[in-house]
Amino acid sequence: MSEHTPKTALTPATHTTPPAKFSHGVRKGNILQVAGQVGFLPAVEGRAPTPAGPTLREQTLQTLANVKAILEEGGASWDDAMMVRVYLTDVDHFAEMNAIYNEYFEGQGLTEPPAARTTVYVGLPAGLLIEIDVLAVLG
Amino acid sequence: MSEHTPKTALTPATHTTPPAKFSHGVRKGNILQVAGQVGFLPAVEGRAPTPAGPTLREQTLQTLANVKAILEEGGASWDDAMMVRVYLTDVDHFAEMNAIYNEYFEGQGLTEPPAARTTVYVGLPAGLLIEIDVLAVLG
Amino acid sequence: MSEHTPKTALTPATHTTPPAKFSHGVRKGNILQVAGQVGFLPAVEGRAPTPAGPTLREQTLQTLANVKAILEEGGASWDDAMMVRVYLTDVDHFAEMNAIYNEYFEGQGLTEPPAARTTVYVGLPAGLLIEIDVLAVLG
Numbered sequence: 001m002s003e004h005t006p007k008t009a010l011t012p013a014t015h016t017t018p019p020a021k022f023s024h025g026v027r028k029g030n031i032l033q034v035a036g037q038v039g040f041l042p043a044v045e046g047r048a049p050t051p052a053g054p055t056l057r058e059q060t061l062q063t064l065a066n067v068k069a070i071l072e073e074g075g076a077s078w079d080d081a082m083m084v085r086v087y088l089t090d091v092d093h094f095a096e097m098n099a100i101y102n103e104y105f106e107g108q109g110l111t112e113p114p115a116a117r118t119t120v121y122v123g124l125p126a127g128l129l130i131e132i133d134v135l136a137v138l139g
Numbered sequence: 140m141s142e143h144t145p146k147t148a149l150t151p152a153t154h155t156t157p158p159a160k161f162s163h164g165v166r167k168g169n170i171l172q173v174a175g176q177v178g179f180l181p182a183v184e185g186r187a188p189t190p191a192g193p194t195l196r197e198q199t200l201q202t203l204a205n206v207k208a209i210l211e212e213g214g215a216s217w218d219d220a221m222m223v224r225v226y227l228t229d230v231d232h233f234a235e236m237n238a239i240y241n242e243y244f245e246g247q248g249l250t251e252p253p254a255a256r257t258t259v260y261v262g263l264p265a266g267l268l269i270e271i272d273v274l275a276v277l278g
Numbered sequence: 279m280s281e282h283t284p285k286t287a288l289t290p291a292t293h294t295t296p297p298a299k300f301s302h303g304v305r306k307g308n309i310l311q312v313a314g315q316v317g318f319l320p321a322v323e324g325r326a327p328t329p330a331g332p333t334l335r336e337q338t339l340q341t342l343a344n345v346k347a348i349l350e351e352g353g354a355s356w357d358d359a360m361m362v363r364v365y366l367t368d369v370d371h372f373a374e375m376n377a378i379y380n381e382y383f384e385g386q387g388l389t390e391p392p393a394a395r396t397t398v399y400v401g402l403p404a405g406l407l408i409e410i411d412v413l414a415v416l417g
Contacts, residue, residue, distance in 0.1 A: 160383045
């Protein structure tokens, strides 16, 4: 007998409503996928999604916090992250992003090796400097 | 004993031949990956790949239909989709794509939460406004 | 009892040190993720990461070799590859990349269908024409 494994939507209370019919994250069995996160502050009812600030530092740290909230909502942690996709808008931000990324993960107390990562430079909506999505495998 | 799990190519009869040695989709065990799909009409022998039309609406709906055909070829459905990666060429297309996306999925009769999604803005071959790939987990 | 599946970093001796806290590849259970690879030559101590050459051909072949080294470090091969993500900087490179890609894979002796693939056009650091990452499922 083949049992159905349900797909669960991961929707942290802090997150703003997605602008379309997609989930901030989903988990099915031991696979967890985090949707592209940006540096929006925790949702406030009646306020439009608002970036943490205009700087790469503010947006990167908020984006990583937003990803982490979804991982945790699904019972995972950064230790389960397999792939981090980083989308930047400007090649000149690479070194600074790396410094912030390293500093952030030094504070996360990882007990497993860090995830793989790809960084590419794309267009993003006005005012957004970084977007990140993550594939995780639990267990 | 460790048994070999075969990787199966998913090649809907409607699809044009890929321009290189890749598969439109592959399934191995419960993991299914759909290659980047664009808004090409069903293949007609002797005709070059032809977009469904010049508009974002035509191309988005055809692209989603092309993804769905591959999911179904692999025994999956949109309910199994974990991650939808949307590549647009123009930030100004975001709102319209979301409206089409929502309308499309309202008609799909999903019984599970929608997949996660990332949308970024990249270059695509001339005339193409959207490309989508999907990771699915069956079961 | 639920046993912990460790995540293993895949670090070929030939590879240059990543510029931040990420792994060139990771494997957890039967899932293997290769980080974005570029056309850097095998690492030489004291030398900065150096592309195989200025041409798309040189960089594509080196990038594919770099991906393969990580797959093999994780006990996998191209036959296990499910998804190849190709990032180019120039739409005009598509046909040439496809020719190189086909030629390369003709020489790999695949016994399974080729992986799915998505190719998009993005910005990359100066001098780099191609970046590739791969998701593989072993077994």
